[in-house]
Amino acid sequence: MTTMGNTLLGKLGWVALALVGAACLGVVALSRGEPVNAIWLVAAAMAILVIGYRFYGRFIADHALGIDPSRATPALRRNDGLDFVPTNRWVLYGHHFAAIAGAGPLVGPVLAAQMGYLPGTLWILAGVIFAGAVQDMIILFLSTRRDGRSLGDMIRAELGNTAGTMAMLGILAIMIILLAVLALVVVKALAESPWGTFTVAATIPIAIFMGVYMRWLRPGRILEASLIGLVLLLASIWAGGHVAADPEWAKAFTFNGRELAWLMIAYGFVASVLPVWFLLAPRDYLSTFLKIGTILILALAIFVVRPDLQMPAVTRFIDGSGPVWSGSLFPFLFITIACGAVSGFHALISSGTTPKMLATEADIRLIGYGGMLMEAFVAIMALVAATALQPGVYFAMNSPTAVLGGTVESAAQAISQWGFVITPEVLSQTAKEIGENTILSRTGGAPTLAVGMAQILHNVISGEGMMAFWYHYAILFEALFILTTVDAGTRVGRFMIQDLLGTVHGPLRHTESWGGNLIATALCVAGWGWFLYQGVVDPLGGINTLWPLFGIANQMLAALALILACAVLIKMKRDRYVWIAALPTAWLVLCTLTASWQKLFHENPKIGFIANARRFADAAARNEILAPAKTVADMQRVAFNNYLDAALCGLFAIVVLVTLFFGIRAALAARRSSSPTALETPYVAAASVGT
């Protein structure tokens, strides 16, 4: 790869690839009227990502960062065979990708599909090349040069204590919102679905069996236990079909949103308090392998099936009037698709275990930049799965009940009026095919993706009832790793809260103490549980309220990471390259602040939290009841929740502004100094360190 780019033949190859990419993108962008085949979109995306990796990624690595393969990495200097281990670049790539890939890049693009496939595609591709991958790679580089220190630590060291504390607060807040919104996605997917609920519930005994197996029966045999777990999972999908078909059993596994929310809250608490080997770790193993496997299967299936994209390139909803989420293209598209294009969360992973295992700095581009490109590719596939659906089905699944009414007839009529013609028969037939009672208002992205995946996979392996099998397989795949995020995330949140509590009362910090453990876990679960429950009873359907809040939080974290990147580039005296980080920083600051402003002060109650709070508070004062509230007390709670959302949104904006201030201050101080002031660990030659 490295030498090929320099020979004439190699150069011609790159020119050809660029032309192919441009031609494919041209087909995607310019075709009007008839459906475009997904393969054009996928091919264009691949060409663009590869070119971005080869040219922009390499430019940043070689010139802006000055990656130095002769410099010993932390893994070489501190090799202990455990945390710090020089690792094969492809093995580490797998590790890093497994850590960054989650539900975000799957759900965001599905929600964004209401504006058509083109806006989402363009933002994913431009976003990842100029923002997401840049962030991941620079943070990985900075952490590698600092013994694998965490993002919060680096912000504290380079920008000062106040900025560090602000960042910690921001990370805790994003954690709470992330857990709430992901839990809500699961609740929305499982509500009134006995088949889905049974299979997901079955993962708990399966994981416990695996835990016991790996602890006592065959200690440490991960692959064996995971294979057994996988077989049991597939069996549970099959059994779920029979559960759903039996009236008695179906009743036992049918829950509404509120009941599921309480079950999730109880599960999150118990799973994160129990010893990790018992439930949390085996579930993590299962979900990691299933995640990677399913992504590969989906990629393969898209190439084999080559579905047509049914959704128009651009829909009328770019004006902000869409039923899935409210707000105009700028800034809300860039908030809705967070993870596939740029995700602040990755800055935590890039400054976690990965920098401690790099064998050489030369691998930073492949793992940091390349890992994020793969995540963008996953986002593109999710977009394909969602837009390959009939638009009428897509909108039936993603619009709130308030808009659709309760029946297939009213839904078909409402959706046809928007210009997406659909018949009630198609809606009920689709529900029947996937083995569910209804597909109306199954919001949250997961069911939509599952139907899209089922239709694609069904073309590869078809047969009687296979559609329903694939649908519930896809639901299980999403729910499984979301639940893993919920229990592991609750644990992480608990440690953060224990740290904070420790500053008030020292002993609470001890992670082994049951008192500190239970108090902090309860606080963490109460935090995300509050927002989850609020989402379930939300008049706008929950996702509409919480997803933008999550998007803003995630982009805010990315903005913090990129502000750090800008400041450190200047401290390294690499001022002439600072635009590489400054460009995405400016864009993200602009997006998060505009979105926060609109979520706070927009006069449309569907967008502005305060406007919505006032609407409910005023109606309550007039003793008027607005659906879905049933009492004046309900009304007051909706108003309070909206004020709380507004406060959180304001907090995010303040965190960004404060960090920006400290970033600029650090940069100006660095400019006054005549020598580099970045706090890197001193240079040690790789050649001088024995392995």
Place this chain on the structure above:
Amino acid sequence: MNEAAPTPAGPSALRAALRSVWRQLCETARLAVGVPDYGTYLEHHRRNHPDMPPLSYEAFFADRLAARYGRGRSRCC
């Protein structure tokens, strides 16, 4: 490991190549759930701490499990 050794041609070479790919896949899968290569650990231990007995695989596995979930280790959306 021994790339320099002359590689025999034919089915045995193919088998060796497949075995090495499989080994690497297993290593990747284990690391993806936070368990680094035990062989590498043993090798490191033998070289740097020859006076102390290394952890058994079971103890090594338990240690890595505790490290993965022990402290605030982030995971992604």
